[in-house]
Amino acid sequence: MENRAQPYRAGYVAVAGQPNVGKSTLVNRLLQFKLSITTPKPQTTRHRIMGVLSGENYQVIFLDTPGLINPSYRLQEVMMESAQRAIKDADVIFFLVEAAAKPSSRDLEILDLLVQVHKPIILVINKMDLIAKPQLLPFIHAYQTHHAFAEIVPVSALQGDNCPLLLETLLPYLPEGEPFYEQDALTDHPERFFVSEIIREKIFSSYGDEIPYSTAVVIDEFHEAAPGKKDVIKARIVVERTSQKGIIIGKGGSMLRKVGTDSRREIENLLGRPVYLELWVTVREKWRKNDTFLREFGYQG
Numbered sequence: 001m002e003n004r005a006q007p008y009r010a011g012y013v014a015v016a017g018q019p020n021v022g023k024s025t026l027v028n029r030l031l032q033f034k035l036s037i038t039t040p041k042p043q044t045t046r047h048r049i050m051g052v053l054s055g056e057n058y059q060v061i062f063l064d065t066p067g068l069i070n071p072s073y074r075l076q077e078v079m080m081e082s083a084q085r086a087i088k089d090a091d092v093i094f095f096l097v098e099a100a101a102k103p104s105s106r107d108l109e110i111l112d113l114l115v116q117v118h119k120p121i122i123l124v125i126n127k128m129d130l131i132a133k134p135q136l137l138p139f140i141h142a143y144q145t146h147h148a149f150a151e152i153v154p155v156s157a158l159q160g161d162n163c164p165l166l167l168e169t170l171l172p173y174l175p176e177g178e179p180f181y182e183q184d185a186l187t188d189h190p191e192r193f194f195v196s197e198i199i200r201e202k203i204f205s206s207y208g209d210e211i212p213y214s215t216a217v218v219i220d221e222f223h224e225a226a227p228g229k230k231d232v233i234k235a236r237i238v239v240e241r242t243s244q245k246g247i248i249i250g251k252g253g254s255m256l257r258k259v260g261t262d263s264r265r266e267i268e269n270l271l272g273r274p275v276y277l278e279l280w281v282t283v284r285e286k287w288r289k290n291d292t293f294l295r296e297f298g299y300q301g
């Protein structure tokens with residue numbers, strides 16, 4: 001048998017789909033580190049978040065994206081613009097759907113959008129742990145009548161089932177070429193981005209209703225400390241109304257203290273050094289509809 005060296009392949013993969021289908025969980029699983037925050041609530045991811053996976057003869061750049069929705073305010077429009085940019089930049093698209101009895105009409109609408117960019121689409125059926133195996137085949141057949149997918153792979157991002165297979169299936173679709181990043185690169189986002197995302201995740205898991213959606217987190221100061229001292233991070237939690245500020249703070253400051261402690265622990269884990277974290281809460285009315293605020297808070301408005 002001919003023994004030819006595998007060509008080096010490098011390319012971008014956009015991970016797209018409805019909110020909450022497990023896009024960020026999947027990207028984290030494939031990268032084997034926590035790039036993106038994940039929560040049980042929809043619309044957790046607000047940016048295109050880039051993570052690099054390098055192997056011996058490949059480099060995959062995963063683009064995690066905000067879940068695709070019909071936007072109803074400016075922040076959501078900006079979120080959709082960044083998802084669409086990722087889809088345009090990609091060489092291959094992972095279209096993520098949740099395993100179910102049949103394709104949902106919303107998923108089929110999204111598929112129509114994705115097909116228009118004329119790139120290989122791999123249908124990734126996530127949360128296969130939640131349905132009985134015999135249900136999977138009719139679900140796959142139903143999708144096959146809608147589009148000639150490059151591949152169809154059922155996975156459980158949460159449990160890891162079929163994730164190595166998904167990676168293996170993806171590689172032949174990447175273009176041959178040189179790596180874009182150093183072999184040990186993980187991402188191009190600065191540390192302070194991940195710090196603000198960790199705080200946002202704790203807010204998503206600590207409060208109900210509109211609070212997480214009305215909140216932005218801005219890092220105002222980030223000082224690396226001298227040896228033996230703690231880093232100092234000052235972060236601002238922005239909400240839309242005074243009543244929300246009261247809820248964030250909680251009785252006697254109890255809720256904010258909990259968010260602070262939970263966040264600090266994870267930030268220390270991420271940075272690998274002790275941190276002094278100071279949180280404060282401020283009100284910016286209707287910031288989600290205001291381009292100036294959106295820009296100030298890190299969303300390119």
Ligand SMILES: Nc1nc2c(ncn2[C@@H]2O[C@H](COP(=O)(O)OP(=O)(O)OP(=O)(O)O)[C@@H](O)[C@H]2O)c(=O)[nH]1
Binds near residue numbers: 026040065129158159
């Ligand atoms: N049972 C099960 N749950 C999963 C799986 N993958 C993700 N989840 C859960 O689904 C929820 C949403 O996961 P995310 O990764 O935040 O979803 P997302 O698609 O990134 O959501 P947005 O950022 O809001 O668009 C979380 O509670 C995950 O734990 C899976 O394979 N099986």
Ligand SMILES: [Mg+2]
Binds near residue numbers: 036037038066067
């Ligand atoms: Mg996400």
